[in-house]
Amino acid sequence: MSERAPEPVTAAANPPLQPLASNLLPSDVIRVSATSDVPAPERELTPVAKLIDVSKCIGCKACQSACIEWNDTHPDLEENVGVYENPHDLTPDMFTLMRFTEYENPVTNEFEWLIRKDGCMHCADPGCLKACPAPGAIVQYSNGIVDFISDNCIGCGYCIAGCPFNIPRISKTAHVSKKCTLCSDRVAVGQGPACAKACPTKAISFGTKEDMVELANERVEDLKSRGYDHAGLYDPQGVGGTHVMYVLHHADQPSLYSGLPDDPQISPVVRSWKGPAKTVGLAVAGLAAAGAVLHGIFARANEVTAHEEGEAEDLVAHRNHAQQGDREA
Amino acid sequence: MADKRIYSAPGDRIETKHPVTVNRYRGYTRVNHWVTAACMIVLLISGLSFFHPSLFFLTGLFGGGQMTRWLHPIVGLVLVASFLLLFAQMWKLNLPRREDVEWSRKIGDLLQGNEEALPELGKYNAGQKVVFWGMSGLIVVLVTTGIMIWEQYFPDLVSIPVRRIAVAVHALAALFTILIFIVHVYAAIWTRGTIRAMTRGTVTGGWAFRHHRKWLRELAGRQGSDPSK
Numbered sequence: 027m028s029e030r031a032p033e034p035v036t037a038a039a040n041p042p043l044q045p046l047a048s049n050l051l052p053s054d055v056i057r058v059s060a061t062s063d064v065p066a067p068e069r070e071l072t073p074v075a076k077l078i079d080v081s082k083c084i085g086c087k088a089c090q091s092a093c094i095e096w097n098d099t100h101p102d103l104e105e106n107v108g109v110y111e112n113p114h115d116l117t118p119d120m121f122t123l124m125r126f127t128e129y130e131n132p133v134t135n136e137f138e139w140l141i142r143k144d145g146c147m148h149c150a151d152p153g154c155l156k157a158c159p160a161p162g163a164i165v166q167y168s169n170g171i172v173d174f175i176s177d178n179c180i181g182c183g184y185c186i187a188g189c190p191f192n193i194p195r196i197s198k199t200a201h202v203s204k205k206c207t208l209c210s211d212r213v214a215v216g217q218g219p220a221c222a223k224a225c226p227t228k229a230i231s232f233g234t235k236e237d238m239v240e241l242a243n244e245r246v247e248d249l250k251s252r253g254y255d256h257a258g259l260y261d262p263q264g265v266g267g268t269h270v271m272y273v274l275h276h277a278d279q280p281s282l283y284s285g286l287p288d289d290p291q292i293s294p295v296v297r298s299w300k301g302p303a304k305t306v307g308l309a310v311a312g313l314a315a316a317g318a319v320l321h322g323i324f325a326r327a328n329e330v331t332a333h334e335e336g337e338a339e340d341l342v343a344h345r346n347h348a349q350q351g352d353r354e355a
Numbered sequence: 356m357a358d359k360r361i362y363s364a365p366g367d368r369i370e371t372k373h374p375v376t377v378n379r380y381r382g383y384t385r386v387n388h389w390v391t392a393a394c395m396i397v398l399l400i401s402g403l404s405f406f407h408p409s410l411f412f413l414t415g416l417f418g419g420g421q422m423t424r425w426l427h428p429i430v431g432l433v434l435v436a437s438f439l440l441l442f443a444q445m446w447k448l449n450l451p452r453r454e455d456v457e458w459s460r461k462i463g464d465l466l467q468g469n470e471e472a473l474p475e476l477g478k479y480n481a482g483q484k485v486v487f488w489g490m491s492g493l494i495v496v497l498v499t500t501g502i503m504i505w506e507q508y509f510p511d512l513v514s515i516p517v518r519r520i521a522v523a524v525h526a527l528a529a530l531f532t533i534l535i536f537i538v539h540v541y542a543a544i545w546t547r548g549t550i551r552a553m554t555r556g557t558v559t560g561g562w563a564f565r566h567h568r569k570w571l572r573e574l575a576g577r578q579g580s581d582p583s584k
Contacts, residue, residue, distance in 0.1 A: 061408065159404075159405040160420050179420075180419075180423070180424040181506065183506030196510065201421060201425075298523065299519075299522060304407050307406070307526070308406070310530065310534070311530060311534065311537075314534050314538075315537055318538075321541070322541065322544060325466075327545055328468065328470070328545055328546045328547060329547045330564075331561065331565075333561075334564045335375070335564075338375045338560025338563060339372065339373065339374060341560075341564065341572065342369055342560060342575045342578070344575075
């Protein structure tokens with residue numbers, strides 16, 4: 027086929043007319059679920075990131091529509107229950123969701139409408155990948171994208187336990203886990219994510235992680251000059267940083283934004299469950315089995331003797347006679 | 356006369372006298388045991404395939420990862436139902452008794468083939484009781500945590516932090532179950548003449564005399580009385 031697509035540096039560019047070959051190859055994978063011996067990649071892609079500037083978001087949900095359209099998902103029509111969120115939560119058919127919080131700032135006495143676009147954060151240290159028992163169901167590319175490979179997914183839901191952000195959702199029909207792919211299929215051909223492209227206020231930007239951090243710093247500076255003293259970038263180091271980042275006006279209190287974790291990290295429970303404990307457990311079971319086999323081979327079996335068979339006959343006969351005697355008496 | 360049974364279960368009786376054979380498990384109990392055993396083996400294999408990536412290939416035995424994920428909890432429920440029936444038949448004779456303490460203290464004699472030094476026992480020894488109660492407790496833990504992490508039918512039963520604990524506890528309990536399973540199977544093989552109790556349903560008189568003499572004495576004393584009482 028034709029030449030490889032360039033690595034995307036913005037979501038704004040339109041695709042070229044000529045077809046381009048994918049530039050996100052199986053060999054660009056750096057981590058694979060339930061697989062320890064991933065071959066070292068031949069090249070390293072430039073880390074990419076999506077930057078969501080919460081202060082610019084107007085809650086129009088164009089990103090949700092673009093996501094549905096690009097990924098060809100079909101979220102259920104739901105009932106209006108008097109909240110802005112629609113659908114009610116992330117679902118297997120809704121990979122991103124605007125979450126709305128009404129916040130009365132106690133310092134300024136101002137009412138603030140905090141809108142956060144929720145979805146996969148594409149952690150550098152992905153808890154879902156760590157928890158996943160199915161080889162190849164979750165992969166991480168060298169550009170930072172964490173992707174679910176549905177063909178290998180078994181639908182067990184362990185990724186839900188692993189994720190610090192409560193993102194994956196298991197399809198009730200396909201029985202596979204679903205989440206934002208960071209539009210890996212678009213990135214593969216040089217395009218930015220659909221949500222970023224659709225955003226009318228440029229609240230969602232996409233590019234290299236370096237560029238996005240730089241852009242975020244500009245935005246934070248601007249927000250600070252407007253009185254948001256605690257504005258900052260949300261790129262949580264507890265999970266090694268993320269490839270979806272937020273600019274928050276209240277970066278000191280991320281949880282204001284519909285429970286965005288203040289200090290997300292893979293739960294210690296998941297770490298101990300998935301860490302060396304597994305190998306130790308397997309070794310213990312293996313040693314016990316091997317010990318039993320060795321004992322069986324080398325130790326003398328516990329065998330009944332002919333003498334004991336005789337004793338049993340005596341015992342049974344004696345009891346029988348005693349009993350008959352009882353009856354006759 | 357029908358003496359009250361203390362050391363034996365309904366159906367246990369002397370079957371023949373020359374040589375002595377003793378009925379230890381009725382057909383119903385044996386079928387019940389083997390259904391439970393088959394479920395346990397399926398659960399161990401399918402569970403191990405999720406426990407460690409190096410064993411994931413075992414899912415191939417059940418038709419792949421998706422099928423194994425679907426099958427494991429269902430077989431788990433079958434096991435629970437089957438084990439409950441076994442439990443109902445066996446719990447009474449597995450209650451601890453005074454002689455279990457001495458037996459446990461002298462377990463070294465048992466392993467050295469010096470079984471004469473151990474006290475006379477009823478239908479079960481302390482080791483068998485530990486297996487019984489250990490399995491019972493672990494199955495309760497496994498089914499409880501298993502339902503908590505049963506994504507297909509109970510996705511929202513517990514919060515995610517609780518689910519994390521449940522998966523870890525489930526794996527740990529499964530590991531102990533494997534250890535007890537090994538002890539159970541090995542003891543049945545090492546103690547020659549035991550397995551026929553669960554296949555043909557009978558043991559030899561000598562086996563009963565050697566390992567469960569109080570049980571044998573009670574059955575000998577009950578000869579002629581209604582075995583179903």
